[in-house]
Amino acid sequence: MKLLVEELREKRTLGDAGLMELLTSDDPSADACLFAAARETAEAHFGRQVFLRALIEWSNICRNDCLYCGIRRSNPDVRRYSLSRESILRCCENAWRLGLRTFVLQGGENPPAAEKLAGLVAEIRASWPQAAITLSLGELPADTYARLRQAGADRYLLRHESADPAHYARLHPAGMRLENRLACLRTLRELGYQTGMGMMVGSPFQTTGNLLADIRLLERFRPEMIGIGPFIPHPATPLGAYPAGSSERTLRLYAILRLMHPDALIPATTALSTLRPDGRTAGILAGANVIMPNFTPAVERAEYTLYEGKASLAVETAENIRKIHEELAAIGRTVSPSRGDYQENLSKDTDNHV
Ligand code: 5AD
Secondary structure, eight states: OHHHHHHHHHHSOOOHHHHHHHHHOOOHHHHHHHHHHHHHHHHHHHTTEEEEOEEEEEEOOOSOOOTTOTTOTTOTTOOOOBOOHHHHHHHHHHHHHTTOOEEEEEEOOOHHHHHHHHHHHHHHHHHOTTSEEEEEOOSOOHHHHHHHHHHTOOEEEOOOBOSSHHHHHHHSOTTOOHHHHHHHHHHHHHTTOEEEEEEEESOTTOOHHHHHHHHHHHHHHOOSEEEEEEOOOOTTSTTTTSOOOOHHHHHHHHHHHHHHOTTOBOBOOHHHHHHOTTHHHHHHHTTOOEEOOBOSOHHHHTTOOSSTTOTTSSOOHHHHHHHHHHHHHHTTOEEOSSOOOOOTTOOGGGTOOO
16 A cells, blocks of 8 residues: 555555545555645645635525535525625625635526626725635636636636536436536636646545546546535435445545645545544645635525535634634644645745745
């Protein structure tokens, strides 16, 4: 196992059999070795700094009906909301004051509303010229992506969810296609967005072979950001009775992907923290280097339930940031004061990471 980790570290890739072995191992000492290599690689590229992103869940109105997602269109139990302009600007202000330099506007898929967001993106861009703006609004027409980019958005998160078309089809309603999603990702990249992809670990029907296909897709596309979290069932969805994904396997994927993509921005996701209280630090210690604290106002936050028991539902924003600083200090990490843009071949001795 140690040899496989060394090969992965050096070559930044590995054959299928080797990757399968790393993914399926249940030997804790193999994990320890894998995580240590990933940690060292993250440290060599980013130092001991972690980037924070302010997550603002601006609307849970969604035209889509993904079979796993709690805010799917056909869940009638959700009270739908969209944050007002004032409320979103207050979230940004709050995040900026607490030292965050990236605002992530995430919401359900709603093309007309997304179109209207362009004005707000321009306003955020003008008010905080030094902040990065990340969007996560699903599949939109190319001209909407273009308009949002022009308004000042820098990055876009759009998980591919599964690289296997047959598996993808079992997680999504008829009409949604992996091909469309990949076309969106290519458009985003062409428009100059730093682009994030990713998938859930342990989503229903997922095989280890599916995860291998995800790894290979990421390897081909080389997104700047890679977002991965365990599947967590939401009882009001068609897939609500399937078991949650494994947090160990999620951590293993962080480590494998860190070794394959030394410069990528990889968050320790909220879904992981939902499964285990030490999810953030465990993620960082397995090679992740981003944390995305939630800045959605408490009332609306309760309605943005993609899955059950979502972590940090009740935690006050400032208190949460203080806690993150503390947790990171305890593992010898600090919060980066920078925007944390993707930089290729970043290495700590070139000292250009701040
Ligand atoms: N469990 C875990 N992650 C989920 N997402 C949606 N529903 C769930 C769930 N039940 C993830 C999807 C989506 C992201 C915003 O949240 O991967 O892309």
